[in-house]
Amino acid sequence: MKLSIIGSGYVGTTVAACFAELGHDVVNVDIDEDIVRSINAGNAPIHEPGLDELVETHAGDRLRATTDYEAVLDTDATFLALPTPSNEDGSIDLGAMKAAAASLGETLAAKDDYHLVVTKSTVVPTTTAEVIGPRIEEASGKTVGDDFDIAMNPEFLREGTAVEDFLGPDKIVLGASTERAFDCLDEIFAPLVERAGNPPVVKTGTSEAEMIKYANNAFLASKISLANDLANICKEFGVDSxxxxxAIGLDSRIGSSFLGAGLGWGGSCFPKDTAAIIAAARSRGYEPRVLQAAVDVNDEQPTRMLDLLADRFDPDGKRVAVLGLSFKPGTDDIRESRAIPLIQNLVEAGADVVGYDPVATENMREHFPDIDYASSAADALVDADAALVATDWDEFAALDSEFDEMRERVVIDGRRIVTRRDGLDYESLV
Structure with a gap:
């Protein structure tokens, strides 16, 4: 099929490249000319394992990019993969989605044959039906259900494994309200279903599909926070968390995934999505107490880590290395990284901070331009009084004699990845 993807961020670029890998003809539409040039040159505009290879393979053949919405006219379906950032109250900002829906509608006014519009972005329940559809109708003069259909296909992509997650999904969720829309979705996803070995395909309404994404992320975020809460209790009793x-992960009702206790969760999904569903619930008069508690526990983990450092010394005037700047290994994304509150509080306390990350340094430099940045973990440790491990990159597990270059050799491990050794004042967060 011929597909158009509006937006070329983490989701849009990954989805476009993977659809091209599955045999579809795909065009990315984006307002950023640099991103368009990058994709057309065969270069992924983001750091994501496996994505460069797909973009390089399919660019100029089954994958291209443009700034022109007219490209939509030659496609059968359009996926909206645009950012939905948080407002101050946690609710989502639909500005980009509304603008794209209006532009898409204006373009579809000139299209005579059927078209399917699929929301890929994470949006709260009823958004596709009550915001996106009407915007397209107004701009196109066409009618949902007659001239075109709307659908919802939430993404479950983890940064660092997004390509793998798309091509090998645990489930595929398709939300629509007409058989024609489902037929089109079936045709789009048939190559993926076959390649992935027939994963479960959930067919439901658009609002249910929207809610499934939030429920998925809210559950996982809460599971991590509960693991951290339990690990914090273990630490108070001197118990190995x-x-x-x-042990509890061996229980089939619990499972071992997302039980890794530590500094907490960050990134583009969990913080934004939990905030959004909390705000949405409150807008309907319901207080989501468990979800709010999960957020509170997550927000407190960096403070607990800094308290462990303060037990050793006042950081004022001390050189502190922060190892790991991305919110997780395998990505250069620093959005809601747990390193950010660590660095912010250390700077405010008068510490001389040096940061290191294999791929996220430049992104963090934009956030904290005045701290030092090292070219390697070893360089970051030279003359440091303390090291705080914020991201569990594999290379930090291999550190050994490099710690000998520190002054006071204090290591506070937020991810329990460094090996305890003689000569280190080592303590894990949990």
């Missing part, structure tokens, strides 16, 4: 969490 890893042994406890590993």
């Amino acid at each position: 890893t042994e406890v969490l590993d």
